[in-house]
Amino acid sequence: MKKFMLILLGVFLLISGAFSFPFEKDKASAAPIISPNQTADQIADAIIKTGTSLIGKATYSRTEYKSTYPYKFSCATFIDYIFKQNGADLATYNEDYMLRLGVAVPMNQIKKGDLFFFDVDKSDNNPADHIGIYLGNNKLLHMADSQQNIVISDMTAKPYYTENFVGARRVIPSYMPSTPLTTADKIVNRAYTMMGNVTISNSVNNPSTNTFTNGGLVNYIYEQNGITLGTNNVSQLASKGSYVARANLKKGDLIFFSSTAGGTTPTIAAIYAGNQKFLLTDPKKGIISRVLFVPWYDTHYVTGRRVIK
Structure with missing residues (x-):
């Protein structure tokens, strides 16, 4: 469940001959552009369709990212990938950064397409270490772990989801x-x-x-x-x-x-x-x-x- 670790400091690329800056790993190559005539619900549906289409085709990895078959994702690179494939570039696959995107959504106002965040490891200073996308009707699509890979989970089925939940964010409208x-x-x-x-x-x-x-x-x-x-x-x-x-x-x-x-x-x-x-x-x-x-x-x-x- 732990997040795919990003090397943010100590890794540098030359942008000119005089200086450098850190980078994250490559993501999907499709140009992430949302058409002006798309609604937020249509975008959410497309993201969810892409995500569910990868069930059985992708495996969990914290150390490897692969955006072609056989796909390899962490929980956060999976979310980054399916959003970007449908025009919404989150520009990061760090759960802590994703938790600061868009706007917070109270539980009584959640809807499909919202991002759900969980903090499983309470011993570290990271506010989140797992992420999924809400499907509606208490269902969550996520890259769960190396045993389950991509699954649709009922968030009322076990205490894990209520005990570790740290917030929901609505990000799709901010990319429209x-x-x-x-x-x-x-x-x-x-x-x-x-x-x-x-x-x-x-x-x-x-x-x-x-x-x-x-x-x-x-x-x-x-x-x-x-x-x-x-x-x-x-x-x-x-x-x-x-x-x-x-x-x-x-x-x-x-x-x-x-x-x-x-x-x-x-x-x-x-x-x-x-x-x-x-x-x-x-x-x-x-x-x-x-x-x-x-x-x-x-x-x-x-x-x-x-x-x-």
Whole structure:
């Protein structure tokens, strides 16, 4: 039941020749974009359908993640996978971070698609170590353990669920775009559709070959959506638009990180995608998604800028 352990500190990737940052393991490759005409119930149904279709096809693993048959998931990578396959990128498979996404839901208001969290090991400081998705009628879909793998459990069947339950979170609405799409929606969607199709360089910006620097990619994506930033330089990008406090960030804002903890010089530019999620470059993977809860990003955060009027 214990969570799939993420190496968040001490593992670094070069984003340019001058600095590095920690990363999580690759997730599913499908571009996670929700259509503006989908309802929250439709998205929940699709997520649940994907999850139940994997029953008997996936096995439990705390140390290995495999998103093709034969699938291997922990309880949290399973949730991350089925959400992302249906357009909702949680951008993490750490249960503690997932517990901070979306909004808390009281038990008398729960509905299908909500995430349920449990704390089995009370001896550690982690607020959650197991997660599942609520199906309705007291049923929970989850990757249970190495004996059961993916199962549908009745939460009234045994004390385990009531004794270890620590909360429910509603996350699906926070990933839904506006209707019609806003400029911010289009910017985030553009970044997602480019996932897996860009090469990150230290110095080259060539849209014809989808080769960009960190700042160059940000500049390009905004320009493609009618926002002229006029520079590929990260420090110059950090002076564009107007300052926005971290607590007031909105989808489409630019956020910046320093290569040094507590530093004030921005060296990484990223696109804020809402619900604590952002998109940035990775020298090996192109574009990746992360959440601000990750300690490295939390301690290296510099500023936010609003450039969409």
